[in-house]
Amino acid sequence: MIIWGSKGREKIVARGQFHCPKCRTDAEYTHRRVSRCFTLYFIPLFTLETLGEYGLCHHCGVQLPAELLMLTREQVDAAWQPWQCVECSNVNSAEVERCVNCGAAPPASSHSENGPDTPAIT
Ligand SMILES: [Zn+2]
Ligand SMILES: [Zn+2]
Numbered sequence: 088m089i090i091w092g093s094k095g096r097e098k099i100v101a102r103g104q105f106h107c108p109k110c111r112t113d114a115e116y117t118h119r120r121v122s123r124c125f126t127l128y129f130i131p132l133f134t135l136e137t138l139g140e141y142g143l144c145h146h147c148g149v150q151l152p153a154e155l156l157m158l159t160r161e162q163v164d165a166a167w168q169p170w171q172c173v174e175c176s177n178v179n180s181a182e183v184e185r186c187v188n189c190g191a192a193p194p195a196s197s198h199s200e201n202g203p204d205t206p207a208i209t
Contacts, residue, residue, distance in 0.1 A: 091127045093135055098122065100140070106160040107144040107151075108167070114146035116156055170194065 101118040121138045124131035140153040158166075168181045170193045177188035185192060 089127070090129065091125070092129075093123050093125055094131070095138065096122055096124050096131055096134075101156075103156075105142075105144075105156050106158065106163050107146055107149065108155055108158065108163045109144060109149040109151070110147035111163070111167075112146055113160075114144050116142050116144055118142050118153055118156055 098120050099117050100120050103116060103118075104113055105116045106112075107114045107116070118140065119142070120140045123135045123138060125133055125135050142151045142153050142156040143149075144151065169178050170181065171178050172186040172189060172191050173194050174191040175186065175189045177186055179186055179188075179193070
């Protein structure tokens with residue numbers, strides 16, 4: 088009787104240092120590739136298909152699309168688009184909806200799709 092099948096296998100294809108967009112620190116990462124292998128008697132013989140790739144931050148444990156591993160610190164910062172408070176000129180990260188220093192709303196700009204208290208200009 089021949090026992091064959093397939094199973095998922097995870098392989099580390101690269102490791103190094105990157106600037107994590109989640110925890111925003113310089114952290115260790117591993118770049119992993121998940122693939123399905125053809126197995127014969129439970130021994131993986133060859134790869135049937137690549138299911139996907141992801142990067143794992145060893146600092147915060149987040150799983151990211153592999154492309155994000157290539158980002159530089161500048162690109163991460165740009166993607167976060169910190170905004171400056173018009174009231175107190177405190178610089179806030181993009182994830183906060185109000186100034187962490189004085190509680191003022193961010194200047195009305197591009198990403199105000201769902202602002203419930205946007206004054207209607209008539
Ligand atoms: Zn992280
Ligand atoms: Zn402020």
